[in-house]
Every structure is written in C-alpha cells, then in structure tokens.
C-alpha cells in the first residue's frame with residue numbers, strides 16, 4: 340500500500356540552500372524513493388515572489404513523489420502538521436564575518452519559530468537546524484519548544500563529516516564510499532574537531548585504519564584538520580556565496596540516516612543534545628558520532644573489539660580519546676558554552 344505523504348518544512352526556502360534542497364526532497368533523496376512528500380516552504384515577505392517562483396518550478400518539474408506544496412510567509416501555516424522541519428532560514432554569514440556576528444539576529448528568529456513548531460507541528464516532528472550558528476540556533480529552538488523531546492532537535496554537522504570523508508578519499512585516491520567513521524566533534528565552526536582516529540577505508544585486504552594508509556600523521560594532525568575546519572570559508576572565498584549544494588545534500592543525508600538508519604558498522608556525525616557523554620558538558624548541542632535505528636539516534640559509546648574496549652576502560656568512556664583529541668573536544672565545547680552565554684544575553 341502507498342505510504343501517506345510526509346510533510347517536510349524547509350524554512351528559508353527561497354534562499355540558495357533551499358533552492359538546492361527542495362528538488363532533492365521532492366525526488367526522494369531525503370526520505371526514500373517510496374515516500375511521497377508534501378513540501379512546506381517558508382520565507383519572509385520580501386522573498387515571497389521568489390518563493391512563489393520556486394513553487395512554480397516544483398510544479399514544472401512534475402516530481403512523481405511530490406503530492407503538494409505549501410509556499411507561505413506565515414510561520415503558523417508553514418509549521419502546521421509537519422513531520423520533518425529543516426530550518427535553513429536565517430541570516431547567513433558573509434565573507435569576513437564570524438558566526439558570532441550573526442547571533443542576535445538568529446536568536447530572535449529561532450525563538451519565534453520554536454514556538455510555532457511546538458504548537459503546530461506533528462507529534463514527534465524531527466528538527467534539523469542548518470542555519471548558522473547551527474548548534475546554538477538548535478539550542479535556542481530547544482529552549483523555546485520545551486514540549487518537543489530534546490532528542491528530536493538536532494543540527495547539521497554532516498556537511499563537515501562529508502567534507503572529512505572527501506579529503507581522505509582525495510588524499511588516498513580511493514572512492515569516498517569506501518571511507519567511513521570519521522567523526523566531527525563539537526561546533527559547526529572553525530573549532531570543530533575532525534577526528535580520523537577510528538576511521539577506516541575498505542580495501543581488497545579488508546578494512547584498514549585511515550592513519551595506517553595515509554602514513555602521514557603530521558598531515559592528519561594539522562592540514563587535514565584545518566582544511567575541514569576552514570572549508571566553509573574557502574567555499575565563500577571561491578563562490579562569494581556559502582556552500583549550498585553540498586549543504587543541501589548533507590541535510591538530506593542527515594535526515595535520511597536518522598529516519599531510515601545508518602548501515603551496520605557505520606556511524607555519522609550529528610549535532611545532538613549532550614547528555615555528558617565523553618565529558619562534554621550536558622546541555623550543549625554538540626556534534627557526536629551517532630548510529631541511528633528505528634528513527635532514533637544514539638551516541639556511539641564503545642568500540643566492539645576487545646583491544647579498544649580495553650583501551651576505552653582507561654579513558655573517559657566510549658571510543659578511546661587520546662590527549663591531543665581531548666584538548667580539541669574541550670576547546671570546541673568551550674566555544675559552544677560561550678556561544679550559549681552570548682545567545683542568552685541576546686534574549687534579554
């Protein structure tokens with residue numbers, strides 16, 4: 340029997356990520372080729388005409404899975420009955436701007452949209468915040484939508500995760516689909532820590548650790564990390580616009596794996612509400628390695644082979660974290676704590 344359509348909200352749908360994202364959703368990239376969708380697109384009144392143009396193009400593209408389009412500048416209409424909310428609308432960082440510069444503008448947007456989602460979205464709506472500062476916008480959304488379970492509110496660090504996979508694949512000249520289990524820890528900002536200590540590559544001789552294949556710890560501990568951390572800025576420099584197609588594609592990956600599950604033996608990075616795992620302060624939205632099953636994510640806690648379980652017992656908990664990594668996990672947590680304080684100061 341055909342599935343009921345899922346209602347998917349995209350805020351900021353007239354913007355450049357929105358323009359890349361809505362056709363992917365309508366094609367089934369996000370929720371699968373057998374899941375019909377009704378798109379809810381929200382933007383602000385100055386973008387209403389452009390938003391209507393996007394709606395016209397969606398009609399023109401005749402997507403078989405697309406069962407309806409709501410294009411509106413009314414936040415209540417946009418949020419009503421949605422099962423998935425992808426929050427892209429916001430004030431983007433421009434060349435030379437730090438994320439903190441855009442904090443106060445986004446705090447007020449996320450406060451009001453949180454209330455609309457809380458009152459009007461479907462029960463168990465899953466929320467992905469893309470707009471920067473993504474982790475802190477998600478935290479504000481969580482604070483102002485107290486009846487939405489905290490496990491349903493996440494932010495996008497899958498783009499950073501995919502960037503890390505891409506860098507390793509380029510360096511080793513292997514298929515990106517053969518690289519797995521990198522980790523993005525922390526903030527979607529230049530303090531994030533792209534960690535390859537548990538990442539592997541599929542080879543004809545079995546799965547091999549990335550470190551063993553790259554054979555260049557100096558590169559992995561320095562240039563690789565900064566390349567991933569600074570990739571957003573490099574795209575802005577090259578395009579004079581921030582990443583859009585890769586952001587849209589990664590947002591689809593995030594929701595796809597959350598709803599439909601991660602493959603056996605594979606984890607992905609998601610910004611989720613910290614429960615204190617890995618000694619990350621509870622109450623931050625922090626990017627962790629997660630596996631997903633039955634529509635729920637779970638922070639990866641432990642390696643399954645004996646050696647690493649043994650090693651993990653000497654560390655904080657879960658995957659073994661060396662001293663180099665520990666400092667980087669703490670640094671990005673400190674930045675998130677500062678962002679949280681700044682965001683709260685914008686509320687008063």
Ligand SMILES: NC(=O)C1=CN([C@@H]2O[C@H](COP(=O)(O)OP(=O)(O)OC[C@H]3O[C@@H](n4cnc5c(N)ncnc54)[C@H](O)[C@@H]3O)[C@@H](O)[C@H]2O)C=CC1
Nearest residue numbers: 351353354355356382428429431432469470471495498586
């Ligand atoms: N987490 C991540 O990995 C990434 C995050 N981003 C962030 O995503 C956001 C969107 O980027 P772009 O699409 O390039 O920006 P954009 O400026 O092209 O589009 C943003 C859209 O949001 C709309 N908007 C503004 N306020 C709104 C509101 N209150 N409600 C609904 N819509 C509103 C604007 O009118 C515009 O159409 C930015 O904050 C950007 O920094 C971008 C790339 C990656």
Ligand SMILES: O=C([O-])CC(=O)C(=O)O
Nearest residue numbers: 432471570571572581582
């Ligand atoms: O830096 C930005 O504003 C865009 C962004 O988040 C990214 O490309 O990762």
